[in-house]
Amino acid sequence: MISTKGRYALRVMLDLAQQETDRFTPLDEIAARQGISKKYLEIILKTLVREKLLKGLRGKGGGYRLTRSPHEYTVGEILELTEGTLATIACLQTGVEPCERADSCITLPMWKQFDRIVHDFFYRITLYDLLQGNIPYMIVDEDQTARPTE
Amino acid sequence: MISTKGRYALRVMLDLAQQETDRFTPLDEIAARQGISKKYLEIILKTLVREKLLKGLRGKGGGYRLTRSPHEYTVGEILELTEGTLATIACLQTGVEPCERADSCITLPMWKQFDRIVHDFFYRITLYDLLQGNIPYMIVDEDQTARPTE
DNA sequence: TTATAAACCTACTTTGTCAATAGGTTTATT
DNA sequence: AATAAACCTATTGACAAAGTAGGTTTATAA
Numbered sequence: 001m002i003s004t005k006g007r008y009a010l011r012v013m014l015d016l017a018q019q020e021t022d023r024f025t026p027l028d029e030i031a032a033r034q035g036i037s038k039k040y041l042e043i044i045l046k047t048l049v050r051e052k053l054l055k056g057l058r059g060k061g062g063g064y065r066l067t068r069s070p071h072e073y074t075v076g077e078i079l080e081l082t083e084g085t086l087a088t089i090a091c092l093q094t095g096v097e098p099c100e101r102a103d104s105c106i107t108l109p110m111w112k113q114f115d116r117i118v119h120d121f122f123y124r125i126t127l128y129d130l131l132q133g134n135i136p137y138m139i140v141d142e143d144q145t146a147r148p149t150e
Numbered sequence: 151m152i153s154t155k156g157r158y159a160l161r162v163m164l165d166l167a168q169q170e171t172d173r174f175t176p177l178d179e180i181a182a183r184q185g186i187s188k189k190y191l192e193i194i195l196k197t198l199v200r201e202k203l204l205k206g207l208r209g210k211g212g213g214y215r216l217t218r219s220p221h222e223y224t225v226g227e228i229l230e231l232t233e234g235t236l237a238t239i240a241c242l243q244t245g246v247e248p249c250e251r252a253d254s255c256i257t258l259p260m261w262k263q264f265d266r267i268v269h270d271f272f273y274r275i276t277l278y279d280l281l282q283g284n285i286p287y288m289i290v291d292e293d294q295t296a297r298p299t300e
Numbered sequence: 301t302t303a304t305a306a307a308c309c310t311a312c313t314t315t316g317t318c319a320a321t322a323g324g325t326t327t328a329t330t
Numbered sequence: 331a332a333t334a335a336a337c338c339t340a341t342t343g344a345c346a347a348a349g350t351a352g353g354t355t356t357a358t359a360a
Binding site: 301302303304305306307308309310311312313314315316317318319320321322323324325326327328329330 | 331332333334335336337338339340341342343344345346347348349350351352353354355356357358359360
């Protein structure tokens with residue numbers, strides 16, 4: 001379950017991607033446009049600035065802007081940063097000591113596989129893709145044949 | 151993020167799938183074998199019984215057993231039942247009034263697509279598959295060609 | 301028929317996170 | 331010097347996840 005944090009972060013990044021690249025857009029403006037609480041957004045943007053996905057400029061005329069061009073951001077990194085992790089299962093989180101049942105765990109391979117699918121999906125989509133409405137995904141047909149769409 | 155409820159439910163179902171089919175297995179036994187709090191499991195099993203995925207028998211010599219054979223259960227239905235939903239995004243939950251930004255939401259198609267992938271993944275795996283260590287998944291090659299494994 | 305083993309039921313607790321709010325401090329511009 | 335902005339620290343309310351506690355009903359077996 002992806003929380004508002006990650007979803008809002010994405011929307012802000014997309015919002016900024018649609019602004020003039022050299023201009024700093026104030027938080028007030030983004031919050032108003034996106035209909036999100038200004039104070040809450042502040043918390044989210046702090047993370048994005050700290051991790052250098054955004055540049056913040058203080059003072060009058062200040063605001064936020066992207067530090068790269070839209071095709072250089074993946075949805076995956078944005079979500080992972082703001083959500084803390086993309087891992088769907090506690091035992092697959094990085095830095096967690098391995099479950100002692102891991103060896104005999106009959107479900108673990110499935111969770112690992114799922115995790116990989118999730119990761120691949122989001123890391124293959126860039127902000128630019130979203131702006132273009134171009135989502136690279138897979139279709140699984142009735143006949144169980146998977147193939148990429150184009 | 152999938153919670154213990156869903157994960158425990160799956161483990162219990164698999165545990166029962168490995169017992170003799172006509173025997174009723176008491177909760178005590180399952181809990182001990184799986185290393186899960188008996189009282190907590192009780193809550194989870196109640197749902198599974200109510201939804202007819204399990205049959206519960208009271209009294210001495212009672213316990214739980216499957217109502218179908220393992221290949222007739224999908225991981226998806228078990229998770230959806232115990233987790234409440236498999237939807238990863240609030241606005242995609244069934245019974246939720248559509249977001250008013252839906253029309254202009256640039257991220258919605260991505261979430262919808264993701265939702266479908268999640269759904270497909272879990273509904274294509276049966277308990278029998280797990281017992282066999284047979285997880286039907288997709289590989290996405292370096293060359294971006296998706297194909298099913300076999 | 302009585303002891304026992306089991307599911308079933310209601311209620312509570314603890315802990316933590318999400319989402320948001322409040323108010324102040326620093327920095328740059330005009 | 332006034333103003334507009336990011337930045338910082340702390341707090342709150344609501345809710346859910348995870349688990350606990352103790353009692354009630356039902357079937358089996360002695």
